[in-house]
Amino acid sequence: MKKKILILAANPLNTPRVRLDEEVRDIELSLKQSRFRDQFEIISKQAVRTSDLRQAMLDHEPQIVHFCGHGAGDKGLILENNIGQLKPVSTESLARLFKLFEQQVECVLLNACYSEKQALAIHQHINHVIGMGQAIGDRAAIEFAKGFYEALGANRSYAIAFEFGLSAIDLEGIPEIATPKLKQRESPPSSVDLKPDENVLKSDLTKGLETPGSRSRIFISYKRGISPDEDVALAVFKALSQHHDVFIDQTMAVGTPWAKKIEEELQRSVFLISFLSPNSVSSEMVRGEIETAHRLEKQQGKPKILPVRLNYREPFTYPLSAYLNSINWAFWDDTADTSRLIEELMRAIGGQALPIDSEASKRDLITEGPHCDGESVIPEPPPYAQPVSLEPAEGTMDPESKFYVERPSDSIAFHTIDQQGTTLTIKGPRQMGKSSLLIRTKARAEALGKRVAYLDFQLFDRSTLADGDSFYHQFCNWLTEELELENRVAEYWDLLLGKNQRCTRYMSRHLLKVLGSPLVLAMDEVESVFDTEFRSDFFGMLRSWHNSRATTPIWKQLDLVLVTSTEPYQLIENLNQSPFNVGQVIELVDFNEEQVADLNRRHGAPLNSAQLKQLMLLLSGHPYLVRRALYLVASQQISVPELFAQSAADRGPFGDHLRYHLFRMNDKPELVKGLLEAIRQQRCLDERVFFRLRGAGLVQREGQKVLPRCQLYADYFREHLHG
Structure with missing residues (x-):
């Protein structure tokens, strides 16, 4: 008895064109040339609608079902409606349909972008299901299908045929071998599928x-x-x-x-x-x-x-x-x-x-193991992106990175740290480049012979932030450890003085005195202290250290560098006690069109001028997301059409970043409400909520309006936030 292969193809008019005709032709040719070609019968259906899907399954009772077309991640697979426009079919609906055919269908191949979720759902009922873990290009999809059906035509198992499909991608030098995913079981779903x-x-x-x-x-x-x-x-x-x-x-x-x-x-x-x-x-x-x-x-x-x-x-x-x-x-x-x-x-x-x-x-x-060259902790991208050597966009950038975009703020920071006894504040939303600028400033200070103590305040745990005495004590201990000096915190803590006085004496009479040389105290993520009861006391102490330079020579040894993503002015009662409005204040902004174009050139110009404009409309110059987009395209992990088509998809090019924001807002209904107000009504009534959302990099203020920071955020959170 012949195995029936039912090929279902759909490329609606309002979706990007994919080469479905070529894929179907190559499948037919692979089987036609195979040794066991007489054991297979191919039935091909084009422009498939939901009604066509049901009818074809009933009419032909296939053992293998092959879908080629578009996937939409969590929204399902894309078929066509009666006028040729796209019609999403949900994951649940597909699983329910295949449950009806679990006694006859042996294998399902979903040769469509982001179809792994549907594969997992169908796999509850079908022993062998293949889906795509991310976007897959036309060439990779076609080569995988050719290799898969060549192996089936040689009487190989579905698992071996899957490996032949991967090999076909690999042999062509296409960097998408990790995209196809096979879900298989030879025993009941409850058993463990172990070697x-x-x-x-x-x-x-x-x-x-x-x-x-x-x-x-x-x-x-x-x-x-x-x-x-x-x-x-x-x-x-x-x-x-x-x-x-x-x-x-x-x-x-x-x-x-x-x-x-x-x-x-x-x-x-x-x-x-x-x-x-x-x-x-x-x-x-x-x-x-x-x-x-x-x-x-x-x-x-x-x-x-x-x-x-x-x-x-x-x-x-x-x-x-x-x-x-x-x-x-x-x-x-x-x-x-x-x-x-x-x-x-x-x-x-x-x-x-x-x-x-x-x-x-x-x-x-x-x-x-092998070590990276310092440009990134991630292994160097494959050689097909050369001669440009790329690095992934995540994390703080190495100060010498060729992908670091210098802004006017860099020269201001350098000029400030070149002086002695200065206070520098770097402000900007999340993933704006604050920490990268801090690292460059730190490297500059060290080149000048200054000692640098770097404290990241997000590492203070909640129990420490809940108690002022514990915080000051740990602050001094940590600072001592960073400078590798004798720890005399306990001695100073026995003094019958307030927390600020103890900490100030410890700094001036022990740390600065023993060092005897310039010290840069660099504090990152200081907004971690903004919600504490002692915030005004602590920041007032830093302001007093700044002021003391005018009267006490030893304080001129100390440079203060503060990095924050949240506007502090609403959270400190007395602005005369704030360290954020003295010295040099740098406020970072998103990349402009010229800087994005420059970064595009450094990545080998993967985007043309029209595509760069489209990228600016989508991301508004968001430094991290712009770098991620260019890296993915330049390293051929995704095509330009796929980048834009899948931009707001949960498993798309920015999905990890978007889900992280969603995760961080989970237990903060006031932030969800404020962001939805910005998306729907272009306002945020609670000023403190606005500052927190702006600090998180999610909104911006333009005149009297509060808007999502970029169109990507508006598109994604409009769909996924509920409140």
């Missing part, structure tokens, strides 16, 4: 570790749609779920309820397993989950973080280093390590330590 050696280990892994009723709640954090991250995460999920209650986010619709669910699951979990790869360490959501777990562990003693390095040997960069360097790690190099990793995690959950548990073992792991 043979893992099955042997199953009974041994938990001996002595588990007792009846000892199930733990576990949260798995990973970067979705990326290999090997997702493959390893799912293998661990399946193994641990046999003995524990494990949460992994695979199919949840993104929105305010999603963010609330993530927060709730972290609060309930005893362990957070975080998979850290060259891709995931730059993920804002992965970092956000680690930050939240770290905060919760300080507050309630759980969850414990279990970091797993996935073939990642580079040092963790800040701020991940602050959370992860002092705790134990596990390491996974390739698929041969999966069973060992599962065993190590099971033992860690049972109370034992992860294997990389000493400074020496951590150094050995890091020094064994």
Whole structure:
């Protein structure tokens, strides 16, 4: 009996054109030339509507269903309506349909962008389903289909055919081999799909570790749609779920309820397993989950973080280093390590330590692997983007980076720090480049022979920020440690003086006196103190240090550099006691068209002038998002049409960034309300909410109007916020 392959193609009039005719022709040709061609029958349907889909499934009863066209991520697959316009079909509807054919359909191939969610849903009923974890270009989609059906025509299994599809992409030098994702099972969905050696280990892994009723709640954090991250995460999920209650986010619709669910699951979990790869360490959501777990562990003693390095040997960069360097790690190099990793995690959950548990073992792991050249902790992009050497946009930029866009503020900062006894404030919304400018200023100061103490205030935990005495005490301890001086904090804390006086004496009579040379006190994210009861006292103390330079020579040794994303004036009662309105104040703004064009040239000019204008309309010069867009296009990870078409998609080019903002607003209904006011009514009635939203980089004020910072934010949050 012949296997029937039902090909369903849809390219609505109001969607970008894709080469569906070529894909169908190549599938037919691959099978026609194959050895077992007589075992297959191809039925091809074009311009498929929802009614066509049902009828074709009933009429032909296929064993293989191949969809080619457009995917819309969480919104489903795109078919056509009666007039040829796009018609989204939801994930739930597709899963319900395929459930009706689970006895006859063996394999479903969704050759469409961002179709992995639909693949996961259909996989509940169909043994073999292939979807795309991200956008896939025409060439990659066609080559994958050719390789897949060539292998089927040679009587290979679906799993082997999938590998042939990947090989076809790879052989053509197309950098999209990680995009197709295979969901397969040979046994009931509740069983664990492990390799043979893992099955042997199953009974041994938990001996002595588990007792009846000892199930733990576990949260798995990973970067979705990326290999090997997702493959390893799912293998661990399946193994641990046999003995524990494990949460992994695979199919949840993104929105305010999603963010609330993530927060709730972290609060309930005893362990957070975080998979850290060259891709995931730059993920804002992965970092956000680690930050939240770290905060919760300080507050309630759980969850414990279990970091797993996935073939990642580079040092963790800040701020991940602050959370992860002092705790134990596990390491996974390739698929041969999966069973060992599962065993190590099971033992860690049972109370034992992860294997990389000493400074020496951590150094050995890091020094064994290749190192980057300092431009980025992420491995250098593939050579097809050369001769331009690219770096991902995430994080603080190296001061010598060729992609750093110098602005007039740079020369002002340098001129200020060249002097002695100065106060510099750098203000601007999140991801504007404040920390990068701070790093450049720090490097400049060190080149001048100044000592620099760098304190990132976001590392103060909530318990410290809730108590003024604890904060001042930790502030002095931390400053002493940064300068590697003798710690005499306890001695000064015994004085019968107020907190400001103790801290001031410790600075002037110990730290500055022992140093005897210029000191730059660089404080990042100082808005962390704005919600505390002692904010006016602390910032008043910094203002007094600034003023003391005029009367006390030792204070002229001290330079103050403050970095903040939130407007402080509304939060300090007496502006005469504020350090933010004295000295040199720099307020960073978004890139203008000339700077974006310059950055485009540095990336090898992947966008033409018309596309640059479109990018400005979408992002309004947002420095981080502009850099990310140019990097993705220049490194051929996404095409220009796909960049714009998928810009506001949950799994699109900016999806990680957008979901992170959504996650951070989950427990702040006043921010949700304020942002929706800006989107819908161009206003924000609560001035404090406005300052917090502006500090987060989400809104801006133009005259009397409060507007979303860029069109991307308006499009995304209009759809995903509820309030």
